[in-house]
Amino acid sequence: MRTLKLGAAGPVSSALGLGCMGMSALYGEADRDESIATIHAALDAGVTLLDTGDFYAMGHNELLIGEALRSAPAAHREKALTSVKFGALRDPDGGWAGYDGRPAAVKNFAAYSLQRLGVDHIDVYRIARVDETVPIEETVGAIAELVEKGHVRHIGLSEVSAETLRRAAAVAPISDLQIEYSLISRGIEDEILPTAAELGIGVTAYGVLSRGLISGHFERDRKLAANDFRGVSPRFQGENLQRNLDLVDALRKIADAKGVSVAQIAIAWVLAQGPRFGASIVPLVGARRRDRLAEALGALDVRLDAGDLAAVEEAVPAGAAAGDRYPEAQMAHLDSER
Numbered sequence: 025m026r027t028l029k030l031g032a033a034g035p036v037s038s039a040l041g042l043g044c045m046g047m048s049a050l051y052g053e054a055d056r057d058e059s060i061a062t063i064h065a066a067l068d069a070g071v072t073l074l075d076t077g078d079f080y081a082m083g084h085n086e087l088l089i090g091e092a093l094r095s096a097p098a099a100h101r102e103k104a105l106t107s108v109k110f111g112a113l114r115d116p117d118g119g120w121a122g123y124d125g126r127p128a129a130v131k132n133f134a135a136y137s138l139q140r141l142g143v144d145h146i147d148v149y150r151i152a153r154v155d156e157t158v159p160i161e162e163t164v165g166a167i168a169e170l171v172e173k174g175h176v177r178h179i180g181l182s183e184v185s186a187e188t189l190r191r192a193a194a195v196a197p198i199s200d201l202q203i204e205y206s207l208i209s210r211g212i213e214d215e216i217l218p219t220a221a222e223l224g225i226g227v228t229a230y231g232v233l234s235r236g237l238i239s240g241h242f243e244r245d246r247k248l249a250a251n252d253f254r255g256v257s258p259r260f261q262g263e264n265l266q267r268n269l270d271l272v273d274a275l276r277k278i279a280d281a282k283g284v285s286v287a288q289i290a291i292a293w294v295l296a297q298g299p300r301f302g303a304s305i306v307p308l309v310g311a312r313r314r315d316r317l318a319e320a321l322g323a324l325d326v327r328l329d330a331g332d333l334a335a336v337e338e339a340v341p342a343g344a345a346a347g348d349r350y351p352e353a354q355m356a357h358l359d360s361e362r
């Protein structure tokens with residue numbers, strides 16, 4: 025497994041990380057045994073970075089990761105890095121109730137996460153969305169106190185603007201910004217990604233397959249469960265979905281010609297952007313089955329030369345996606361979109 029340093033202040037991570045969200049929430053039913061087997065297979069393959077959020081099914085995802093870590097060989101467990109998001113408030117009906125980045129809340133969230141994960145420290149800790157009522161300096165300052173006490177090793181951010189990156193980095197060293205980045209979500213390239221590179225902050229890119237939309241496996245007539253985020257995501261609706269899947273068809277021609285899969289091209293494209301922008305970028309793949317994980321890991325062996333990259337960008341030009349990456353109400357919470 026290739027490794028890279030996640031930003032000047034961050035840990036050394038595997039070149040691909042495993043995003044565990046879909047094993048508990050947001051993409052319909054998941055199989056618990058297969059989820060744990062997928063985490064074990066990832067660790068076995070040398071993936072060290074496991075990403076979660078305390079609000080993914082209200083602690084379920086952290087408990088799952090904790091169980092997987094406990095039942096993994098000690099050598100794998102010791103190398104694993106936990107990357108945890110906090111701050112999203114839930115209600116008993118599963119609704120979303122805003123964000124809390126107050127220092128006392130940060131420490132409370134961390135205490136519960138450590139317990140659920142069954143670990144003595146969290147490797148990278150970050151607020152999922154900026155709490156607009158609390159200056160980012162205070163939220164980051166609270167995580168810095170957790171670092172001082174040894175409960176957290178590194179400070180991350182999620183979905184923030186270039187300005188917020190600078191403000192946060194002035195308080196304490198920041199390891200990485202977690203943010204959506206894919207062939208069809210390239211909004212960070214103008215300002216956020218160059219700023220991260222300038223400040224020596226790494227990027228953990230999520231939605232690299234745009235939640236399965238550009239994985240090559242998403243069927244045009246797929247029926248989604250009622251609790252599946254994609255049922256409300258603008259990119260998966262009606263005409264938008266059909267237009268986005270037309271882009272995937274164009275990508276498939278390139279993948280077929282190279283003898284690789286569509287998902288592998290999409291992941292390899294993100295991997296290729298790190299050197300281009302002088303940034304350390306680690307794609308977080310949302311595999312929740314071993315076969316999908318194996319496919320994603322195969323992307324590490326896909327070399328895209330200048331001609332391939334030009335062909336990919338001609339098939340899926342920047343800004344070609346139909347529909348926003350979140351529903352309107354959730355777009356409003358994205359500091360990164362301001």
Ligand SMILES: NC(=O)c1ccc[n+]([C@@H]2O[C@H](COP(=O)([O-])OP(=O)(O)OC[C@H]3O[C@@H](n4cnc5c(N)ncnc54)[C@H](OP(=O)(O)O)[C@@H]3O)[C@@H](O)[C@H]2O)c1
Nearest residue numbers: 043044045075230231232233234235236239310311316319
């Ligand atoms: N910071 C944030 O705001 C934020 C937001 C969202 C997610 N995240 C993190 O980022 C992680 C990744 O995000 P994501 O799950 O949206 O990413 P993704 O990798 O773009 O999408 C995962 C989806 O793609 C499908 N897929 C098809 N082929 C795949 C393959 N070979 N490998 C992996 N997935 C494949 C999976 O479908 P099937 O399971 O149906 O096969 C799954 O539903 C999450 O798990 C979470 O930890 C962070």
